[in-house]
Amino acid sequence: MKFSLDKTNSRLNKIFSIFFVLLLAFFFRLYGFNWDSGQHLHPDERFLTMVLTAIKIPNSFLTYLNPQISPMNPYNNNFSFFVYGTFPINLTKVVGVLSSNNDYGNIHLVGRILSSLFDIGTVFLVYLVAMIIYPQKSLNTKYKIQNTALLAAFLYSTMVLPIQLSHFFAVDTFLNFFIVLSFYFLVLLISSFSPSPLRKLLTFNPELAISFALGVSFGLALACKISAALFAPIIGLAFLAQVIFFLTSNQKCYRKIFFVFIPEWIVFCLTTLIVFRVSQPQAFSSGNFLNWQLNPQFIDNLKELKNLSSPNSWFPPSVQWHSTKPIIFPLKNLVLWGMGLPLGIISIVAIGYAVATLLSGYFTKSLNTKYLILNTLAVLWILGLFIYQGVQFCKTMRYLLPIYPFLALLAANFMSDVFRKTKLSPIVQGFWFLIFLIYPFSFLSIYSRPVTRVTASKWIYENIPAGATVTYEEWDDGLPLGILGYPPREYKVESLFMYDFDTPEKWQKINEKLAKVDYYFITSNRAYGSIMKLPDKYPQTTAFYQSLFNGSGDFEKIAEFTSYPCFPPFGDKHWFCLNDDSAEEAFTVYDHPKVMIFRKNER
Secondary structure, rough: OOOHHHHHHHHHHHHHHHHHHHHHHHHHHOOOOOOOOOOOHHHHHHHHHHHHHHOOOOEEEEEHHOOOOOOOOHHHHHOOOOOOHHHHHHHHHHHHHEEEOOOOOOHHHHHHHHHHHHHHHHHHHHHHHHHHHHOEHHHEEOOOOOOOOHHHHHHHOOHHHHHHOOOOOHHHHHHHHHHHHHHHHHHHHHHHHOOOOOOOOOOOHHHHHHHHHHHHHHHHHHHHHHHHHHHHHHHHHHHHHHHHHHOOOOOHHHHHHHHHHHHHHOOOOOOOHHHHHHHOOOHHHOOEEEEEEEOOOHHHHHHHHHHHHHOOOOOOHHHHHOOOOOHHHHHHHHHHHOHHHHHHHHHHHHHHHHHOOOOOOOHHHOHHHHHHHHHHHHHHHHHHHHHHOOOOOOOOHHHHHHHHHHHHHHHHHHHHHHHHHHOOEEEEEEEEHHHHHHHHHHHHHOOOOOOHHHHHHHHHHOOOOOOOHHHHHHHHOOOOOOOOOOOOOEEEEEEOOOOOOOOOHHHHHHHHHHOOOOOEOOOOOOOOOHHHOOOOOOHHHHHHHHHHOOOOOOEEEEEEOOOOOOOOOOOOOOOOOOOOOOOHHHHHHHOOOEEEEEEEEOO
C-alpha cells in the first residue's frame, strides 16, 4: 500500500479548516448568550420559559404519549394557547433537569445554548451538502484547501440573523437544522441514483435507509414548527426526479420504480408520521396509536394564530405589518440586516447566476444530473419560500431563516466560480473573507455591553427619585428592571395603551393618565415605530409622538440609550456604528432596543 503524504496533509488541512469554521460559528453564537443579564427580555422566550417551569417529565413513555394526562403537555398546565413545536421544548426540559438547571432563572439559558448548538450543527450540514454538490470545486488550483464547501460553511457562520436567533431560546434554529438535515438526506438519496435494476431489489438497499433517516429528520422538523410542511414539496420533487431519472435512463428501470421507489416513499411517509406523533403528542387527540385524529384544540390554536396574522387583524404585534410592502420589505431586511450588504448583494446575484447556469445546463446538457437536480431544488426552495412569505401579511425576518443556508450554498458556488475564472490571488480572496467578517463582528458589540434596558434602569435608579409617577406603553417591557446592587425604589406607574384607533374616548383616558405622570418611558420602537407609519388610522397618536420627539409638547427628552452594531466590537472606541432603526421591529426590540426617557416640563 502506498502512503501519500500530500493526501494526508490535504485531509488534515480540511479537518483543521472546517474545525476553524465551526469554532468561529461557536464564538459568534455563544458569545454573550446571557445578553439580558437574566431579565427575560424576549417575550416568546419568556413564555416558553414559563411553560418549561410548569411542565414535568412523566413517569412513563405511555403517559408521555397520552396528551390527555401527560404532565409534559402545555395544555395540561394551564397554557390553553400553544402553537410551538414541542420537540425543542421537551429536549430543553430534559437537558435542564439532567444538568440541574430546571428553574425559571436558568432553563432559558439551557435553551439558548441548545439553540446555538443546533445552528452550529447547521453550519456543519452546509459543509456536508456542499461537499457532495460541489466536490471538485476549489477557489483556485494552488490552494485547494479553500474549497467551495468550506466557503459555504464560512458564509453561513457569519450571517447575522442566524447569529442573533442563536442567542434566543425559540424554535427557529431547531427547525432550520432539521430542514437542512432533510435536504442533506435528499442529497444522499439523489446521489445514490443508479439505473441498474439488479442491485439488491428484494433485499436491503441504501435508499431505504436514507428514506428512513429523511423521515426521522422531517418528522422532527414538523415537531419543531408545523410550518416545516412548506418543505414537503421539495421532498416530493426530489422523489419525482428519481422516478423521471429511472424512466428516462437507457435501461427503462420499471422494476426499480416498483421495488425501490414505492418502498422508499412508503418508508419516508410512515417514518415522518410516526416521528411527528412521538415528538409532538400534544397535536393528537389521544395516546392510542390507532387513533390519528388531530387535537381540536391544537387546530383551533393554529386557526387563531392565522387570524391574528391576517390583514383584518389589529392585534398589537400585527399593527407593524399594515404599512409593509410585499416582497420589498422582506428583501430589504434580508439584504441589509439579515446578511449585511456585501454578502446580501452577492447572495442575490448568486441566485440569478444559479438560475442562468441551470437553464444553460438544461438546454445544452452540459451539467450532470445530480448537480442539475440538487441545485434546482435549492433554487426552488429559496424562491418558493421567499415569495410565499414575502406576500404574506406577516413578513418577519425569522420566517425566512430556512433559506439562509441555501443562500450560503449558492453564494459560495458563485464566488468559487468567479475566483477561479478571474484567478484572484489568495491575498485578494482573503480580503473578501475579512469584508464578510466586519458585519458579524460589529453585531457582537451589542452583546459586549449591557442591554439598553438594563443601562436605562440603572440610570433611573440614580436620577429619578422614589415616589415619582412614571409611565410605560403596554405591549412593551416597563422600566426600571430589578438590578442587582440597586435597592428597589417605589414608583407610581401608569400604563398607556396606544394601539386603539384614535377616538375622543381613547385620548380622554390617555390625557387623564398623562396629567399624573412625571416621566414618560419609551423602552423600544414597538409602538411608535408601527403607529407613526399609519397616520390615517392614528392621526392624533402620530401627532403626539411627533411633539414628544421634537420637544414641542409637555415632555422633554432627558436621556437616550442605544446599542447599535459597532466596529470594532470591543471597547468604547469604534470606527463606525450601523444605525439599524429602520430594520424590522423584531430585529432590534429584544437585544438592543432604543430607550428614551422624557420628563414633564415644569410649568
